[in-house]
Amino acid sequence: MKLHARHEEFGLWESQSRILHQHTGKIVVTAALTLTLLIIIPLYYPLLGYFPWKASSWSSSTVSLFGYEDDIQDSTGVAAAASVKQYCDIFNGEWVPNPEAPYYTNSTCWAIHDHQNCMKYGKPDTGFMKWRWKPNDCELPIFNPAQFLKIVRGKSMAFVGDSVGRNQMQSLICLLSRVEYPVDVSKTSDQQFKRWRYVSYNFTIASFWAPYLVKAKQADPNSPLYTGLYNLYLDEFNDEWASQIDEFDYVIFSAGHWFFRPTMFYENGQLVGCYYCFKENVTDLTMSYSYRKAFRTAFRVINSLENFKGITFLRTFSPSHFENGEWNKGGDCVRTRPFMNNETRLEGITLELYLTQIEEFKYAEREGRKRGLRFRLLDATQAMLLRPDGHPSRYGHWAHENVTLYNDCVHWCLPGPIDTWNDFLLEMLKMEGRRSSEERLHLIDRKNRIR
Ligand SMILES: *[C@@H]1O[C@H](CO)[C@@H](O)[C@H](O)[C@H]1NC(C)=O
Ligand SMILES: *[C@@H]1O[C@H](CO)[C@@H](O)[C@H](O)[C@H]1NC(C)=O
Ligand SMILES: *[C@@H]1O[C@H](CO)[C@@H](O)[C@H](O)[C@H]1NC(C)=O
Ligand SMILES: *[C@@H]1O[C@H](CO)[C@@H](O)[C@H](O)[C@H]1NC(C)=O
Numbered sequence: 324m325k326l327h328a329r330h331e332e333f334g335l336w337e338s339q340s341r342i343l344h345q346h347t348g349k350i351v352v353t354a355a356l357t358l359t360l361l362i363i364i365p366l367y368y369p370l371l372g373y374f375p376w377k378a379s380s381w382s383s384s385t386v387s388l389f390g391y392e393d394d395i396q397d398s399t400g401v402a403a404a405a406s407v408k409q410y411c412d413i414f415n416g417e418w419v420p421n422p423e424a425p426y427y428t429n430s431t432c433w434a435i436h437d438h439q440n441c442m443k444y445g446k447p448d449t450g451f452m453k454w455r456w457k458p459n460d461c462e463l464p465i466f467n468p469a470q471f472l473k474i475v476r477g478k479s480m481a482f483v484g485d486s487v488g489r490n491q492m493q494s495l496i497c498l499l500s501r502v503e504y505p506v507d508v509s510k511t512s513d514q515q516f517k518r519w520r521y522v523s524y525n526f527t528i529a530s531f532w533a534p535y536l537v538k539a540k541q542a543d544p545n546s547p548l549y550t551g552l553y554n555l556y557l558d559e560f561n562d563e564w565a566s567q568i569d570e571f572d573y574v575i576f577s578a579g580h581w582f583f584r585p586t587m588f589y590e591n592g593q594l595v596g597c598y599y600c601f602k603e604n605v606t607d608l609t610m611s612y613s614y615r616k617a618f619r620t621a622f623r624v625i626n627s628l629e630n631f632k633g634i635t636f637l638r639t640f641s642p643s644h645f646e647n648g649e650w651n652k653g654g655d656c657v658r659t660r661p662f663m664n665n666e667t668r669l670e671g672i673t674l675e676l677y678l679t680q681i682e683e684f685k686y687a688e689r690e691g692r693k694r695g696l697r698f699r700l701l702d703a704t705q706a707m708l709l710r711p712d713g714h715p716s717r718y719g720h721w722a723h724e725n726v727t728l729y730n731d732c733v734h735w736c737l738p739g740p741i742d743t744w745n746d747f748l749l750e751m752l753k754m755e756g757r758r759s760s761e762e763r764l765h766l767i768d769r770k771n772r773i774r
């Protein structure tokens with residue numbers, strides 16, 4: 324059976340979503356099991372401004388992830404002072420009003436996936452488009468398409484992951500559309516593996532469908548409980564992307580919501596456990612188990628490539644915002660304003676998954692550094708946690724259409740808050756440029772001292 328493009332959204336097959344309709348009684352069970360998940364993100368926590376991952380030890384590790392401590396060691400003091408001034412955690416901030424936004428619309432950009440085209444489907448409150456991210460210690464410039472294309476000229480970028488990763492790619496295409504549209508140079512007709520080329524800039528973007536990052540197979544489309552069951556080979560490379568990824572200069576990994584589904588875990592070819600599989604004598608491991616192993620294996624691909632010279636980005640977990648029910652029991656996201664930092668906090672499984680991926684990232688970054696490879700953290704989690712207002716809700720389709728996510732509180736409207744991920748991306752690419760020019764300066768300086 325082939326995954327139908329419209330339904331890949333939440334990892335449910337078309338037949339399953341139909342079945343879910345027919346078996347409303349079973350939906351309850353399914354929901355409770357598969358999607359205990361996302362779902363309940365309690366709101367309004369009174370621990371003012373407390374973000375566990377923003378504790379001081381974490382921010383100093385953010386510093387080292389970006390490698391600033393190297394700059395600060397400069398003995399002349401000049402470059403060091405400049406570096407210290409430059410240091411700012413762009414992921415730590417608040418949303419502030421931006422009357423200028425949006426920078427594209429559903430009629431200027433054709434790349435918006437129908438299910439995220441909230442303008443087309445009449446999302447009544449359009450205020451969600453009119454915010455920008457303001458880091459506490461600096462400004463995050465609004466995306467500049469000409470500058471982005473200048474930086475990536477002659478390069479290529481791959482998005483590896485699920486439909487939320489594709490959501491970012493489509494945002495990028497729309498943001499760049501003020502300068503140029505890409506042409507379709509896909510190698511296959513499979514919508515899950517697209518390639519786009521910016522002819523004037525010789526820049527290529529590709530998307531690789533790999534919601535579990537590792538090798539995965541659908542074992543049974545129906546059981547348990549009509550949600551489908553996947554076999555995950557947690558230590559095996561997914562060759563659909565792994566075999567081609569060394570061609571790319573930038574690789575952006577993302578994974579998330581598919582790990583909430585019932586899954587069987589294989590390691591070394593042996594069944595080691597599962598997540599909500601309901602099989603006798605199979606250990607029910609946690610979803611953090613598979614999430615951790617999947618990232619470990621994906622990063623191991625990168626660290627084992629002979630010819631790869633690119634930069635690897637981890638775009639961190641993107642929280643969903645169902646309230647007053649689970650995704651298929653009337654849960655919805657109807658808020659019309661972002662939260663402030665003191666109004667919500669990351670916790671529960673979302674926090675656990677976030678910390679898990681950060682741990683695997685740090686491990687891979689250390690390994691990569693030994694080989695001269697760069698790993699960077701595109702830490703979108705906090706910013707997105709604060710955006711319950713930016714999801715399609717029921718405006719990702721016409722009211723009479725049956726879709727998997729009745730109210731989609733997982734993906735992001737375009738235009739919308741996800742555009743900020745590309746603001747982050749551009750800022751990070753600019754930092755790479757700054758770092759390499761500083762490295763050149765340090766080198767010249769060292770040579771002068773030797774003379
Ligand atoms: C864009 O959205 C408007 C409503 O804001 C709608 O009338 C129009 O049909 C949409 N166009 C496309 C191409 O989706
Ligand atoms: C385009 O960029 C690729 C590297 O991504 C390079 O190999 C190729 O020569 C470039 N082509 C042109 C026409 O500049
Ligand atoms: C599960 O394990 C028990 C005890 O070892 C055994 O009696 C039973 O047959 C096993 N069930 C299956 C389905 O393998
Ligand atoms: C959050 O902080 C703002 C000011 O920064 C304040 O006006 C608001 O009352 C606070 N909200 C909560 C829930 O503490």
Ligand SMILES: *[C@@H]1O[C@H](CO)[C@@H](O)[C@H](O)[C@H]1NC(C)=O
Nearest residue numbers: 341343344345723724725726
């Ligand atoms: C949507 O589901 C309802 C209830 O199951 C059914 O009656 C209707 O025909 C379906 N509509 C479409 C467009 O499939």
